[in-house]
Structure formats: C-alpha cells, structure tokens
Amino acid sequence: MKIKSILIATALIAFSPFASADLNYRTDSFDTTRCNDGTTYRTDSFGTTRDNQGNLWRTDQFGTTRGSDGTTCRTDSFGTMRCN
Numbered sequence: 001m002k003i004k005s006i007l008i009a010t011a012l013i014a015f016s017p018f019a020s021a022d023l024n025y026r027t028d029s030f031d032t033t034r035c036n037d038g039t040t041y042r043t044d045s046f047g048t049t050r051d052n053q054g055n056l057w058r059t060d061q062f063g064t065t066r067g068s069d070g071t072t073c074r075t076d077s078f079g080t081m082r083c084n
Contacts, residue, residue, distance in 0.1 A: 025035040033041040041057075043049040049057040056068040065073040073083040 025033050027033045031043065035041075038052075040052045041049055042051075047059065051057070054068075057065055059065045063075050067073075071083055073081050075081045
C-alpha cells in the first residue's frame with residue numbers, strides 16, 4: 001500500500017497543472033507526501049488520496065486517476081501519464 005501511495009502522489013505531483021521543474025517532494029514515515037509548494041498528499045486505507053487543498057483522488061482498476069476538481073489522468077502502456 002505504501003508504494004501505491006507514493007506512486008499516486010508522485011503522479012499527482014508530477015502531472016499537476018502547477019508542476020514545475022523545481023518541484024521537490026518527500027514522503028515521511030506517516031505516508032504523507034509533502035511538496036515544496038506547500039501541498040501535502042495522504043492516502044487512506046481505502047486507496048483515496050486527499051490533498052490539503054480539498055481535493056480527493058481515486059484510481060480505478062483501469063489505472064485512471066480522477067480528481068474531485070475534474071482532473072482525469074491516464075497512464076498508457078509506455079508508462080506515460082497524461083492529464084486533461
């Protein structure tokens with residue numbers, strides 16, 4: 001579950017509309033991912049990731065991640081994630 005949390009948080013961070021080349025993040029021992037832009041991500045036991053900006057993120061069995069803000073991210077067979 002910890003690796004899934006890290007992967008989801010990494011995908012959300014790397015492909016967010018606010019991502020930049022100098023964005024850094026770190027996951028602590030409580031499975032909270034913190035970014036240098038002040039955003040934090042935490043995944044609960046149900047697989048739902050919440051950020052500190054009020055968004056919920058869920059990944060379905062097909063690998064599609066949907067945010068409560070309307071963002072949809074999909075990973076293709078090459079491992080490239082694209083968000084709308």
